[in-house]
Amino acid sequence: MPKVVDPRIRRRELAEAVWRVVRRDGLEHASVRNVAREARLSMGSLRHYFASQSELMAFALRLVIDGIEQRIAALPSDGDPRQRAARVLAELLPLDDQRRAENEVWLAFTARAMTDPELRALRDEGYDMLRAGCRGLVAGLIGPGRDPEREAARLHALLDGLAVHAAVRPDVDTPDALRAVIADHLSELRAPRTTDAPTRS
Amino acid sequence: MPKVVDPRIRRRELAEAVWRVVRRDGLEHASVRNVAREARLSMGSLRHYFASQSELMAFALRLVIDGIEQRIAALPSDGDPRQRAARVLAELLPLDDQRRAENEVWLAFTARAMTDPELRALRDEGYDMLRAGCRGLVAGLIGPGRDPEREAARLHALLDGLAVHAAVRPDVDTPDALRAVIADHLSELRAPRTTDAPTRS
DNA sequence: CCTTTTATAGCACAGTCGTGCTACATTCGA
DNA sequence: TCGAATGTAGCACGACTGTGCTATAAAAGG
Numbered sequence: 534m535p536k537v538v539d540p541r542i543r544r545r546e547l548a549e550a551v552w553r554v555v556r557r558d559g560l561e562h563a564s565v566r567n568v569a570r571e572a573r574l575s576m577g578s579l580r581h582y583f584a585s586q587s588e589l590m591a592f593a594l595r596l597v598i599d600g601i602e603q604r605i606a607a608l609p610s611d612g613d614p615r616q617r618a619a620r621v622l623a624e625l626l627p628l629d630d631q632r633r634a635e636n637e638v639w640l641a642f643t644a645r646a647m648t649d650p651e652l653r654a655l656r657d658e659g660y661d662m663l664r665a666g667c668r669g670l671v672a673g674l675i676g677p678g679r680d681p682e683r684e685a686a687r688l689h690a691l692l693d694g695l696a697v698h699a700a701v702r703p704d705v706d707t708p709d710a711l712r713a714v715i716a717d718h719l720s721e722l723r724a725p726r727t728t729d730a731p732t733r734s
Numbered sequence: 735m736p737k738v739v740d741p742r743i744r745r746r747e748l749a750e751a752v753w754r755v756v757r758r759d760g761l762e763h764a765s766v767r768n769v770a771r772e773a774r775l776s777m778g779s780l781r782h783y784f785a786s787q788s789e790l791m792a793f794a795l796r797l798v799i800d801g802i803e804q805r806i807a808a809l810p811s812d813g814d815p816r817q818r819a820a821r822v823l824a825e826l827l828p829l830d831d832q833r834r835a836e837n838e839v840w841l842a843f844t845a846r847a848m849t850d851p852e853l854r855a856l857r858d859e860g861y862d863m864l865r866a867g868c869r870g871l872v873a874g875l876i877g878p879g880r881d882p883e884r885e886a887a888r889l890h891a892l893l894d895g896l897a898v899h900a901a902v903r904p905d906v907d908t909p910d911a912l913r914a915v916i917a918d919h920l921s922e923l924r925a926p927r928t929t930d931a932p933t934r935s
Numbered sequence: 936c937c938t939t940t941t942a943t944a945g946c947a948c949a950g951t952c953g954t955g956c957t958a959c960a961t962t963c964g965a
Numbered sequence: 966t967c968g969a970a971t972g973t974a975g976c977a978c979g980a981c982t983g984t985g986c987t988a989t990a991a992a993a994g995g
Contacts, residue, residue: 942991
């Protein structure tokens with residue numbers, strides 16, 4: 534007695550089952566069997582929607598990327614670049630449960646992509662998207678004398694570092710702490726570049 | 735015909751075999767069989783040195799942490815905090831092959847530690863060590879009006895973010911790019927805090 | 936020289952894995 | 966109404982896994 538359901542919904546349900554297993558047990562336990570059990574489906578049924586495990590994994594990661602992209606795109610883009618930057622970054626940092634989950638799944642897949650070519654392509658896509666976003670934010674913010682590309686790299690690294698820290702030590706790097714660090718950084722970007730008094734020995 | 739070797743050397747060799755397998759094939763392929771083969775030993779022989787796989791993994795991670803700690807401790811600590819900071823951070827960033835390797839292994843284990851309590855303890859140790867180090871560096875550098883704890887968190891996040899980026903996109907985030915970003919950041923830390931002209935709507 | 940310890944090797948067991956395959960029920964199109 | 970398509974389930978195969986166990990050879994200690 535198969536229930537009739539839009540296959541897109543089933544595929545999303547299975548991707549969400551992947552996310553839950555990855556968060557709870559780790560990516561190494563996200564086997565076809567475990568994911569099917571998590572989604573309350575049989576293995577055979579899962580394989581009706583995904584021909585292989587790697588296809589399932591790629592889809593699960595794809596949904597994460599698309600979700601983030603859409604949430605950013607849906608943000609109101611009023612004129613003030615300062616406020617827009619604050620909003621975008623707040624959307625990117627793992628400040629609430631949903632984004633904490635997204636972030637942890639993303640980190641797990643990022644690590645695996647180091648040795649998995651298929652996932653690497655997706656990871657690079659997300660990475661480039663984020664870098665481009667940082668470039669856009671920085672362009673509207675930086676003070677005189679600052680190198681836009683370098684500041685984009687710095688903001689991007691800060692963002693990813695904070696995301697890792699939020700996942701690793703949520704008790705130390707709390708949402709408020711993340712917000713404070715990012716706010717400071719944005720303020721600073723508006724100041725002119727502080728040229729160095731080089732201490733050479 | 736067992737060769738006679740200091741067991742400590744064998745254990746280190748096995749740990750290094752773990753590192754190589756992790757970098758080449760991923761942590762999920764670091765099985766006792768694969769690691770034993772990489773070290774040109776039999777499974778039985780490996781298990782003579784490590785009673786279980788988790789013991790082997792914990793040891794492999796422990797060696798990474800100890801290595802980093804020792805290299806930092808061995809740094810000359812001359813008086814100038816600016817130069818010391820530059821040296822410490824250059825030692826921490828994945829700027830050469832050895833540190834690239836260390837970094838990739840560290841990232842793989844960091845990801846797994848999200849769901850493995852034994853590895854988590856080690857990871858947290860490394861994390862706290864790094865945060866404490868950032869606190870020390872920041873203390874000798876920051877300009878007036880800056881919150882030391884927040885700047886330590888910022889430097890730490892920047893450092894970890896750059897490390898991730900160096901692993902993910904070595905072609906974009908090259909050693910020179912990492913150095914430039916860190917140098918900029920250190921210069922900026924010496925400037926007084928730029929108070930915000932808040933744009934409230 | 937003989938015994939004990941250490942280092943090495945290899946096998947066997949039980950479990951999990953991905954995937955190919957078959958079977959069956961439901962829904963749909965003609 | 967009746968085939969075709971679709972959704973669901975489950976089994977079987979071969980491969981890989983961690984670990985317990987035994988065997989053997991070399992070294993160490995008396």
